[in-house]
Amino acid sequence: MSVVSPVRPVGVLDRRMTLRELVDQPSLTDLCMSFVELHRLGVKVFDEDGARLVDIKTGSGDFCAYLFTKSPGKQRCTETVTYLKQHPLPVVGNERGCEARTCFSGTRYVMAPIVHEGDLLGRVVLGPFVPEEAGDLSPELFELAGAFDLERVRELQKRIRRASETAVRRIAEHFGKVLEVLLFASYRAALTSQMHIEAISEDYRELQAKSRELKESYERLQELDRLKSNFLATVSHELRTPLTSIIGYSEMLLAGLAGELNPEQEDYLSTVLEKGEGLLNLITSLLDLSKVESQGVKLALKETAVPAIVRQSVSTVLPLATKRRIELSTEVDESMPPAVVDPDKLRQAIVNLLSNAVKFTPDGGKILVRSGLLPQAPEGTGPFGRASRFLVSVQDNGIGIAPAEQERIFETFYQVDSSSTRAHGGAGLGLSLVKSYVEAHGGKVWVQSRLDEGSTFTLDLPLETAQPARP
Amino acid sequence: MELNPDKRELALKFVYYGPGLSGKTTNLRALFQTADPRGRGRLMTVDTADDRTLFFDLLPLFLQTSSGLKVKLKLFTVPGQVMHNSTRRLVLAGADAVAFIADAQPGERQANFDYWRNLGENLRENGISTENLPLVIQFNKCDLADGALRQEIAETARNSRRPVFAATAIRGEGVKETFSALVSLTLERLDREHGLARSTGLDLAELLGSLARTLEGSRAGGPR
Numbered sequence A: 001m002s003v004v005s006p007v008r009p010v011g012v013l014d015r016r017m018t019l020r021e022l023v024d025q026p027s028l029t030d031l032c033m034s035f036v037e038l039h040r041l042g043v044k045v046f047d048e049d050g051a052r053l054v055d056i057k058t059g060s061g062d063f064c065a066y067l068f069t070k071s072p073g074k075q076r077c078t079e080t081v082t083y084l085k086q087h088p089l090p091v092v093g094n095e096r097g098c099e100a101r102t103c104f105s106g107t108r109y110v111m112a113p114i115v116h117e118g119d120l121l122g123r124v125v126l127g128p129f130v131p132e133e134a135g136d137l138s139p140e141l142f143e144l145a146g147a148f149d150l151e152r153v154r155e156l157q158k159r160i161r162r163a164s165e166t167a168v169r170r171i172a173e174h175f176g177k178v179l180e181v182l183l184f185a186s187y188r189a190a191l192t193s194q195m196h197i198e199a200i201s202e203d204y205r206e207l208q209a210k211s212r213e214l215k216e217s218y219e220r221l222q223e224l225d226r227l228k229s230n231f232l233a234t235v236s237h238e239l240r241t242p243l244t245s246i247i248g249y250s251e252m253l254l255a256g257l258a259g260e261l262n263p264e265q266e267d268y269l270s271t272v273l274e275k276g277e278g279l280l281n282l283i284t285s286l287l288d289l290s291k292v293e294s295q296g297v298k299l300a301l302k303e304t305a306v307p308a309i310v311r312q313s314v315s316t317v318l319p320l321a322t323k324r325r326i327e328l329s330t331e332v333d334e335s336m337p338p339a340v341v342d343p344d345k346l347r348q349a350i351v352n353l354l355s356n357a358v359k360f361t362p363d364g365g366k367i368l369v370r371s372g373l374l375p376q377a378p379e380g381t382g383p384f385g386r387a388s389r390f391l392v393s394v395q396d397n398g399i400g401i402a403p404a405e406q407e408r409i410f411e412t413f414y415q416v417d418s419s420s421t422r423a424h425g426g427a428g429l430g431l432s433l434v435k436s437y438v439e440a441h442g443g444k445v446w447v448q449s450r451l452d453e454g455s456t457f458t459l460d461l462p463l464e465t466a467q468p469a470r471p
Numbered sequence B: 001m002e003l004n005p006d007k008r009e010l011a012l013k014f015v016y017y018g019p020g021l022s023g024k025t026t027n028l029r030a031l032f033q034t035a036d037p038r039g040r041g042r043l044m045t046v047d048t049a050d051d052r053t054l055f056f057d058l059l060p061l062f063l064q065t066s067s068g069l070k071v072k073l074k075l076f077t078v079p080g081q082v083m084h085n086s087t088r089r090l091v092l093a094g095a096d097a098v099a100f101i102a103d104a105q106p107g108e109r110q111a112n113f114d115y116w117r118n119l120g121e122n123l124r125e126n127g128i129s130t131e132n133l134p135l136v137i138q139f140n141k142c143d144l145a146d147g148a149l150r151q152e153i154a155e156t157a158r159n160s161r162r163p164v165f166a167a168t169a170i171r172g173e174g175v176k177e178t179f180s181a182l183v184s185l186t187l188e189r190l191d192r193e194h195g196l197a198r199s200t201g202l203d204l205a206e207l208l209g210s211l212a213r214t215l216e217g218s219r220a221g222g223p224r
């Protein structure tokens, strides 16, 4: 409950506005001026507190000024003005009445309340005018005859309009109505623009709160991501240590260091060794990934013969390809100049592409590895017209990749068929590592593929990778 | 509410709330059209070219009592379009009572429900407790409702602790009933919680009578 001064801030729509806030004073003056010209009556406008907003005289100026020069006149004139400003005017709902007041000088004024939404905001005072029925000067003036030159007063009074009070009341009522329309329009404009501003700042406030929430949840996610990387690094490290022992002891057993093995034992042990190495590879790539994620790729740049790297990579997957009767051929430009790259990362990238090619190509398929300078093209040419980039591509005629998947396969852990019944092993890490390595060199990797026809993955790398600015 | 004991003035704020096109503006128009011109101000509407409320509508009503207390009732509507939620919240600020205008058309059930919840949220945001808030529910557009729904409304009316009215605002049906009930609830609450009658010498029954005459319009004779 709010008594006069409300506790909670007054809403935009609930604030009471004063006459001064509602009208534009120059416009109000213009309006009054045109009334004065039309009716030859003075117009005064006062606000609720009796402060004057408009005062335009016509004809009465000299008359009043003369009477004001002498003290009895001055005193009574002031009485009249005070009455005009302050005499309470009744307002009942929308109903209002005009009131008249006769000055000691015999001239008369009519007051009309200015009502807005049932509240009295001020008043209009029309006059002075000489009432139609008035005879010579007012009796009060005769009483003060000693003070004034009555002939002079008569002369001056002639300049003031004669009118019937009824007519002036009608004019006052009309004027009040015009003013109210004006007030309504300004009130509407004021509320509307206020609402507009408030609504916009409310929306802004809401948006800010939302984006703060988003930012917080983004930061939480980032933190989780960091935790995941750390977790990966720790776990893979902890897994590797016992695994190296498993592999080491299996190798020792296979080498006969603990005595002869029968063929069956040898067979079982080979499987243990094979699976163990598979597991080690997986853990190694997890470790690589967590390294990439936690500190970015660190390159150890060296002048490198690319053809040699390609050959080493091919020999890594050759045993597997042979077992699957996949034909693995190369087209290597032996004459290309050495490149400045991280040889280990380049080898790893090519091996990853090759092992995918083997994995996703049916038995008896074909894989072709090509490497060489980027064919002379404006983009691949250095400032002096020399080639500045080289390509390595791995082409297979395997199962292919649907267009919708071709972007996503480079994401960490993404696999086209991620069901538990999928035909191929792996963790979905290979390509994301390839991408990180290649991009660290300032290069790119892309795939061209058609479903059921095969895929070609291409690495595009600068011949000379710039040393990173930071140590 | 705003009570100014010196000037003997009481101002109350009523907000018409509800889904888009449920007939909030139509309610105010209907009240405006039949009310005694001496007891009402101009109807202020701020709408778009297609007659959707943009910010609010405002209709002031004035009542006078023999104790000399001037009572001003300010009726607002909110814009129903979803995007104007912050405007709805602003209009709702400082409300003394709410008329929830639901749409009785068969397809509007979900919208009614959504806006009922939206009303709750915005009241909360404005720090207005729903517990004791004078609130009436109007199902408008009953001319378009099917039999099942009309029955359901009657059912709701029987079970609800809030007054429920069926209305066809476009024909003025149920509009005065809705508003009168809301004013009556509001005055009862103010009297209960703030001893309004005692502190202002206000005769609640007289005020409601005065309201009824104002809403009836000139035919029944104006206020006073």
Ligand SMILES: Nc1nc2c(ncn2[C@@H]2O[C@H](COP(=O)(O)OP(=O)(O)OP(=O)(O)O)[C@@H](O)[C@H]2O)c(=O)[nH]1
Pocket: B019, B020, B021, B022, B023, B024, B025, B026, B027, B051, B052, B053, B054, B077, B078, B079, B080, B081, B140, B141, B142, B143, B144, B167, B168, B169, B170, B171
């Ligand atoms: N048939 C029918 N139509 C109605 C009734 N009441 C309102 N309408 C119509 O419904 C439409 C929307 O009415 P409004 O009063 O503008 O609705 P509103 O709730 O103010 O809408 P917003 O300002 O957009 O929130 C208008 O075309 C009205 O003529 C009713 O009782 N019956």
Ligand SMILES: Nc1ncnc2c1ncn2[C@@H]1O[C@H](COP(=O)(O)OP(=O)(O)OP(=O)(O)O)[C@@H](O)[C@H]1O
Pocket: A285, A356, A357, A360, A396, A398, A399, A400, A401, A409, A410, A414, A415, A416, A417, A425, A426, A427, A428, A429, A430, A431, A432, A455
């Ligand atoms: N040559 C290819 N032909 C068809 N699909 C491929 C080929 N290379 C990759 N893909 C698809 O892209 C997915 C992601 O490859 P990626 O190398 O990142 O993971 P992976 O081979 O499944 O697992 P990982 O490399 O970690 O052992 C593969 O699961 C496969 O669906």
Ligand SMILES: [Mg+2]
Pocket: A352, A355, A356, A426, A429, A430, A431
């Ligand atoms: Mg792979």
Ligand SMILES: [Mg+2]
Pocket: B024, B025, B026, B051, B052, B053, B077, B078, B079, B080
């Ligand atoms: Mg509307």
